[in-house]
Amino acid sequence: MAASDIVGLCGNLTLADVDDEDLSMQLPNIPLEEHGNDEEVYAVGRLVSDKPVKFQYFQDTMAGVWRPGMGFTMKQLQTHRFLIRFYHEADLVRILNDGPWSFEQHLFVMRRLLPNEDPEEADLQCAEFWIQIHGLPAGFRSDAVVSAIGSFLGVFVKSDERNFDGSMHTFFRVRVAVDVGKPLKTKMKLKRDNGAWSIVEFRYERLPTFCFLCGILGHGEKFCHKVFRGSGADVEKPYGPSLRAGQRRGTQLVNQRWVAPASHIDRRNWVAPAKSGDIAIDSDMSRNLNTDTDGANQAGKGKELMQVCVPMSNPITKPDSVCVEQKKRRHVEEGEGTGTSITIMDYEHVGSKNMEKAGLALQTRPDQ
Template structure:
């Protein structure tokens, strides 16, 4: 039902068409915060938003791109540079920015990029990079705060039972090429420095940090001979396995490895 909604925090909303709304903000900071904080969902369905340029008819704007933080997993040594991560982000969609914490000296299980992806196309799961020695390295993608999407065709916006490709191309009983593992929680759901036993991520923040054990002198040495109560904490991460039969279907990009060069102290330019 069409109408106008006027809340108290500086915006108005008007319905233009079914499933299409025009929202007017009265503060530049508010709209920047809303766009940067996405993706947003309602009932597990993605809200696709786009800033309207002056003079553009809002009813004619094509809404099919949404920004996501994407995690790049299993990136091999030699490719862990800002240039390579930027190229990978451009492969995923329209590159927006790279997480500044990627290069803050922390131990990385993955690297993050923010990209605008075409929600009318299947999500990209994997990518392979060719090394200098001719072998291939396989990397995986995980999308933060991913809304409802189809495990059969990989398109955001509908579930398996409503996939239009099942009746035309895909068999409903066939193995699903996509899964829940493609979506992960955002950085805000990860352990933070507010938890006393969790060290801050960056080197700068860790300089003045002390764990509770360091403060009170608790013995945290590894247990020996099966002694209980002092086992060291072990963290693990799951990687998506790749079948040789599907290697040819994974998109490939050829990038040169960036190896570190050692310069002798007595070397002359």
Template sequence: MNIARLVIITFALIIYRIHTDLIAMDIGPLEQQCAALSLAEEEAGGMEVPEMPSVPDETIHHNLVGRFLTDRVIKAEHMQQVFASVWRPVMGMYAVTLTEDLFLFQFPHPKDLQRVIEDGPWSFDNQLLICDQVLSGTRPEEVVLDSVPFWVQIHGLPTMYASPAFVAKIGEYVGTFIAPDPLNFGGAWRSFFRIRVRLNVLSPLKRRMKLLRRDGSSQWITFRYERLGTFCYCCGLLGHSDKFCKTAYELNILPDAFPFGAWMRAGPRRQARPVGARWLLSSGVSMTPASSTPEIGIPPATLVTMEEDKGLHGDLKRRREEGTSSDSVHDEDVRMVESSKNSEMAGLVDQARPDQ
């Protein structure tokens, strides 16, 4: 027992000694070092403030909300620059990013908004913009964006069956009929009819429609879509190509068996002419200057006579002087030879006339 008590007393003395030394120790320099380290972290560190979202101008009531039919990230800054340069609103516009895939376009004047809606559809980076007007008392997030208006061309419709009422029925078959082209009846001649139709982006495009005649025969009419962006040749849906089509992957459909194709895209209504075409010479045109330059000092009247002698009048005059009878005309004077140029010019008759 004595030994155990001695051990306990010795251990208690050791603990007391250690505690006393810690109390007597000067911890001032250690506190200063810790404080300096904390200040250094404060100076070097920091936290970035969150980006303040743009707030729509509530005083503007002519708003257009839209989203892009794609899963790609849209560069909003570049997109609004492109649309502003294309739309060219007379009274200006505002572009606001509401969410990552929802955008608001504000127009101070209603005519600018109406023109943008009527001239659609619009695309950015070949991605279709689904947009609609935000009515008064409606929030932009509440607008249903699932359809886009398109101009659709009806090809192969016999003139005997063409009427405003029947054309409207065809529009209801393609989608939701909006309006006909004013030039369909009584305007410039065209080989097709145009209708404005609202298409649901969740439904495949219509390729054609069968006309059933009274005698039991039938005929197909086809549809072509103006300003048609990315769509799938396999399933006919807008917003993706056949390279990313689940149907083509699951059913292992080859491109040769795709029911849709590029033929459903209508060509541009106006052929763009290169700005310098009127001055550029073709490669077959000789650049050798004319050698029949008149000498200096010849009177102007003589120059006119010399130029006329080079043309048709001079040729006929020489023939009369040579005794050629006006009734005896050589075959080479009236024969028309078919050339590639004539064929190209004749082929233009079969093409549709451009819209006025």
């Protein structure tokens, strides 16, 4: 270690009495701070809530959500302020990038603790959110405009790298550090060259509890001071659940091999069905279905209920089946002594319902 580094770590310390400065003692060239493991990194967090927190339960819940590979240690500094020590840089970086986090629907503001920063006094007023920009008009769709909108929302952090990758986007994403003590912004106006104004709206991803009256995070409308300025239902609510970005629900998709990726990068590695030999099976499936149902019509005479299941192979999901139920029967006599029957069939598709919207004509049913 260089001499300059040793001098930086040491200094002259003077100890003096509070009431009598003459009573003092000097300690030259002593280390000012003990340094621990270089792999240890610290973060500080604050829970935006006025409810008491059970520390053990809070620590256990966050451990199950974060799951740091090298573990972590947490200490409660104040009622809603915590010091977190991670034992590897990668764990802290991942957890911060995956935020914002919440506990029991209350925002947990969290950031890295800077060197020589007092965790008791660290500023925890801003939290990073991914915000969706909806309704951005043509002529304003550029990374520079998206970044400027991010600066309007708060402290711009970064924009989504997939905003302009060639995909057909209905909105654009920007990551912004938002002041949690101020009302959330819902929309803004953009002025065109011809003087016309356009309005864009915002949606916040992973948005926890916020007030529909004042738009501030951390409390609901029942505990807002604005509720006392009106009378019951007369209180105006300028905010609502539409400020939250829609949740992505996992849905079983069985026909995605015909859907090409939207971005240029993803399409480079995508193989079209015609090139991979994976051709449509609709015609063969229709032929098999018609053949089996014709036999079912003849074999089902005199029976009240008949069911035929035809296997339907699918390269993506498990084997599916189309079940045909004979629910109604009607006989029409043509001529004397001739028994020609016409059977009215109701077809039910058991399994994936994607074919109700598109696919075999036999599966078409009116929308509910």
